[in-house]
Amino acid sequence: MIDFLKHIQSELSYIISTTATMDLDSLLADETKSRAVTHSLLIIGEACKRVPDEFRFNHAEFDWRGFAGLRDRLIHQYWGIDQTLFWEAITVDVPVNKEWIDVIIEQELVKLSGK
Numbered sequence: 001m002i003d004f005l006k007h008i009q010s011e012l013s014y015i016i017s018t019t020a021t022m023d024l025d026s027l028l029a030d031e032t033k034s035r036a037v038t039h040s041l042l043i044i045g046e047a048c049k050r051v052p053d054e055f056r057f058n059h060a061e062f063d064w065r066g067f068a069g070l071r072d073r074l075i076h077q078y079w080g081i082d083q084t085l086f087w088e089a090i091t092v093d094v095p096v097n098k099e100w101i102d103v104i105i106e107q108e109l110v111k112l113s114g115k
Contacts, residue, residue: 001055002112004047005105008067011040011047012098015090024087037090038074045071062100063093 015037019027027034048056048064048071056064070089073081 001051002105002108004050005101005108007047008044009098009101009105011044012094012101015040015094016098019090024083027087027090028083041067041089042071042074045069045074059100059104062104063097066093067097 018033018037022030022033027037045067048068051064056062066089
């Protein structure tokens with residue numbers, strides 16, 4: 001399971017670094033970056049779905065359901081995604097949840113090390 005958490009962490013970091021100097025219009029104008037960020041959101045959503053329910057319940061500070069739902073909307077309703085909500089996910093949800101996943105992974109690594 002730690003692998004799924006690290007995938008989430010890596011993709012959140014990628015989105016933050018890729019979009020750090022961009023606004024919504026510049027992201028949408030750069031098809032390569034826009035597709036890459038979308039792909040990262042898909043990976044995050046899929047990884048969230050793979051994390052066991054009990055673990056997600058015990059770490060409710062992370063928005064597991066929100067990212068899984070965003071993944072579903074990106075896959076099944078890609079033509080109707082509200083770009084403002086897409087940008088809000090990137091600029092608000094991603095950074096906040098990056099902080100949480102860092103804490104969660106650190107806690108899990110401590111548990112795994114037996115300290």
